[in-house]
Structures are given as structure tokens and as C-alpha cells.
Amino acid sequence: MADKKAAPETLCIHAGAGDYPAPFGLNTPVVTSSAFDYRADHVRYPRYHNTLNHDLVATRVAALEGAEAGLVTASGMGAISAVFLGLMRPGDHAIVLDGIYGGTIDLIEGLLKPLGMTFSVWDGGPDHLDDLVTERTRLIHVESPTNPLMRVIDLSRVAECCRGHGLVSVIDNTFATPILQRPIEFGFDLVVHSATKYFGGHSDLLSGAVVGRADLMDAIRPTAIRIGSSLNGQDLALLERSLKTLAVRIERQSENAGRLAARLADHSGVSEVFYPGLDSHPDHELAGRQMSDFGAMLSFRLSRNIDPERFLDRLALIQAAVSLGGVESTICQPSRTSHAKLDSKERDRQGIDDRLLRLSVGLESPDDLWRDLEAALEND
Ligand SMILES: Cc1ncc(COP(=O)(O)O)c(C=O)c1O
Structure with missing residues (x-):
């Protein structure tokens, strides 16, 4: 014990x-x-x-x-x-x-x-x-x-x-x-x-x-x-x-998320990335004081020239799914899942539109995950 x-x-x-x-x-x-x-x-x-x-x-x-x-x-x-x-x-x-x-x-x-x-x-x-x-x-x-x-x-x-x-x-x-x-x-x-x-x-x-x-x-x-x-x-x-494997999963998944967040932030197909590990995040400093790493969840907004439905269809490795926290990476549109019950005015107030995607980063190779995201981030 x-x-x-x-x-x-x-x-x-x-x-x-x-x-x-x-x-x-x-x-x-x-x-x-x-x-x-x-x-x-x-x-x-x-x-x-x-x-x-x-x-x-x-x-x-x-x-x-x-x-x-x-x-x-x-x-x-x-x-x-x-x-x-x-x-x-x-x-x-x-x-x-x-x-x-x-x-x-x-x-x-x-x-x-x-x-x-x-x-x-x-x-x-x-x-x-x-x-x-x-x-x-x-x-x-x-x-x-x-x-x-x-x-x-x-x-x-x-x-x-x-x-x-x-x-x-x-x-x-x-x-x-x-x-x-x-x-x-x-x-x-x-x-x-x-x-x-x-x-x-x-x-x-x-x-x-x-x-x-x-x-x-x-x-x-x-x-x-x-x-x-x-x-x-x-x-x-x-x-x-x-x-038994929680610590090692979280540490690796957070590391993967940090790498993907940085790459997404540099891509022209993405207009905003929401990840506390990025310097640009409004709570970056507070998160650094309270958390030992920034977590394996991130969200990003597709730029206007990418259709969210087609983007999701193009992903081959990352699966569209409503839950989070698994060893496999999953992605969802909060506007159609966690926040679907809110009326559209309230969703607008919170900045949650169909272009906003929430990514639960898993344990796959971050390079493989990035290749999947990059291939799907093409103009429609
Ligand atoms: C932050 C958070 N709290 C609570 C819940 C509810 O948990 P459960 O679905 O296990 O009842 C969820 C489910 O998505 C969640 O994301």
C-alpha cells in the first residue's frame, strides 16, 4: 500500500x-x-x-x-x-x-x-x-x-x-x-x-x-x-x-496537445487556437501557476474558406466523437454536441459556432496526428 x-x-x-x-x-x-x-x-x-x-x-x-x-x-x-x-x-x-x-x-x-x-x-x-x-x-x-x-x-x-x-x-x-x-x-x-x-x-x-x-x-x-x-x-x-496508467497517459497526451496547438496556431487554415499552453492564451500565466502542464484538450476555429463538415470527413485518423479523454484522438463540434441545447443567441454570445472544433488529443504519434490535420486543412 x-x-x-x-x-x-x-x-x-x-x-x-x-x-x-x-x-x-x-x-x-x-x-x-x-x-x-x-x-x-x-x-x-x-x-x-x-x-x-x-x-x-x-x-x-x-x-x-x-x-x-x-x-x-x-x-x-x-x-x-x-x-x-x-x-x-x-x-x-x-x-x-x-x-x-x-x-x-x-x-x-x-x-x-x-x-x-x-x-x-x-x-x-x-x-x-x-x-x-x-x-x-x-x-x-x-x-x-x-x-x-x-x-x-x-x-x-x-x-x-x-x-x-x-x-x-x-x-x-x-x-x-x-x-x-x-x-x-x-x-x-x-x-x-x-x-x-x-x-x-x-x-x-x-x-x-x-x-x-x-x-x-x-x-x-x-x-x-x-x-x-x-x-x-x-x-x-x-x-x-x-x-494505473493515468499519470503516464496524461503526461504524454498533454505533450502531444502542446505540439499540435503550436502547429495549428501557425496554419493559415486556422483562425484561432484555444489552448492554455500557448503564450497567446489569455490565461496562460495563471494556468502555468496552477497546473503542472496544460492538458490534452484544445479547441480551434477553422478559417472561413474551410467547410467544417468536409474537414471532419477528410480526417482519417482522428475520429469525430462526442466524448473525450481516450487514448485515441477524437474531435467534435461543441455547437452540435456539448452546447447543442443552448439557443443560437447564447451560442453566439459564447463564441461557439460550427467552425469551432474541440480536439481531445490521444496517445498516437503527434507527427501522425499532424499529418492527418494538415491534410484535412485544405480550402473548400
Ligand atoms: C467536464 C464534464 N463534467 C461532467 C461530465 C458528465 O460526465 P458523465 O457523462 O460521465 O456523466 C462531462 C461529460 O462529458 C464533462 O465533460
Whole structure:
């Protein structure tokens, strides 16, 4: 078992693992049972998040984020729902960053507002945050970097505001992962993940996680159980295996993304590149202070003489797909995927048009990826 001070590469492989009886070998046994002896020490049941595999993966994610406790859920939205529903009551208010993941906005609009909770949207400007706090504000929910324009927010500033007003700070750390950014070190209380993305890393698994302060996790756990957002044993085992390579995947994928971002920025077929690693990015300096590298997600806007549909058709290696974070590079138009539910005025306000493409850079050779992009960047 790794100690808490071990480096992320070590935690990815060892955190939470026990010494199993010799016949099991080195790997964690996969508990598939959904029925346990109720006369044992405490009632075990997979929906209660308390099998061997639940404990292990939750401990591993918590160790990676430097958190006191954690839960692994059946999806990222399972984790995010458990946080809002576990910590807020009708009449309570929350502040959310402008441009957060569309599914979280859908949760707010379709479920939380009809339940009587209220929300304010923060534009990310450090000076505007305190003004949004009301007597009923319970939490602030942010993402960094954001999707798809990769804006980076000042984590210490958000955590400080929350501490000052007695609010809970929550961040969706899906894009950065704890390999590149550990928000708890900046004072955040809770970190959520779509583990479907980099944690799973192979585009074959749906899962999520929430980790953070033990007292807050105690408040969230009963809600996670009530809404039935627990992950099954087989997928927990798959997630455990994927986490073992998280550090090395993220490091290489980020390096590949940096190279592609620089090449795209120099190409006449591209009018804008959104990647925090570029000097031209408005948050480059802040990202350099908060993150150990700039991540494997980038967006770019095609120039007017390239048709986005034809560009996508011409790509041979990079596949058009809606998710992200896999070992294979994927690309999508946020206007038709994550932001499709917004009305066109709102999309225009956010600068999201059909020419904007979001690239999730994988583990292929960056030279092969560039040849694919360059060949597709021809005038129509
Ligand atoms: C940043 C972010 N958060 C949360 C989610 C939701 O995760 P899931 O699809 O695993 O429920 C996604 C999914 O795309 C995401 O990109």
C-alpha cells in the first residue's frame, strides 16, 4: 500500500490496494456479489458503495486529489447530482461558472430549479464573485479549464471567497485531472470527475467520482445512495486498472496537445487556437501557476474558406466523437454536441459556432496526428 506522501505515479498504481490472500495474486479480486450476509459487521450492498472494489477506487481517487474521503459513482452526472442534491435544499442558492458542462446546466434547469433552488452565473472575473453571494448561497461550482474555450479560473480566489462567506467550493476537475491540477491544495472543498473521460481513458467505461472534506462527504453519501448512482464491481475493476496508467497517459497526451496547438496556431487554415499552453492564451500565466502542464484538450476555429463538415470527413485518423479523454484522438463540434441545447443567441454570445472544433488529443504519434490535420486543412 502506498503512503499518502507518495508521488501521483505511485498512487495511481498502489493507493488503496491491500495485501490479498495468496491465491488472488497481485490484482484486486473483483467482487461481483450483490448479496452479502447481513449478520456481518455492517450491511454490505453495492448500492451502498461499500464493497471491496468501491473502497479501493474511492481511496485511490481521494489519494490522488489529496482528499480526506471519496465516492465513485456510475457517471460524472451521478457525482455532480449527489453534490447539489446532498448539500442544497429548496430555497438555497448556488453560484456556477459561466460555460460549465452542458449536462450540469441541464441538471440545474431541468431538476434543481423546479425543486426551488436558485442559481447565479459567474463570468469568471475575480472581482465579480463576492457580489453574487446571498444569505442563501450554499456553494460555488466551477470548472477549469473550461469547455470548449479552455479558460482557466483563479482557484485560490474562488476558495478564498468560499472560506470568507462560509460556502462550499466545488470544482469539476475532469479536464485537468489530479495529475495536472490538485484543487484541494488551493483550498477547494470538493472535487468531482467524469471518470468516463481520462480516469477510464479508453472510451469503454461510464463512471464518476466525488472526493473532498470528510464532513461534506458524509452529507453527500446518503444522497448518492438514495439516487442510486453507484458503480458495479466489474466496472470498478476496469476503472482501477485504467487509473494505473493515468499519470503516464496524461503526461504524454498533454505533450502531444502542446505540439499540435503550436502547429495549428501557425496554419493559415486556422483562425484561432484555444489552448492554455500557448503564450497567446489569455490565461496562460495563471494556468502555468496552477497546473503542472496544460492538458490534452484544445479547441480551434477553422478559417472561413474551410467547410467544417468536409474537414471532419477528410480526417482519417482522428475520429469525430462526442466524448473525450481516450487514448485515441477524437474531435467534435461543441455547437452540435456539448452546447447543442443552448439557443443560437447564447451560442453566439459564447463564441461557439460550427467552425469551432474541440480536439481531445490521444496517445498516437503527434507527427501522425499532424499529418492527418494538415491534410484535412485544405480550402473548400
Ligand atoms: C467536464 C464534464 N463534467 C461532467 C461530465 C458528465 O460526465 P458523465 O457523462 O460521465 O456523466 C462531462 C461529460 O462529458 C464533462 O465533460
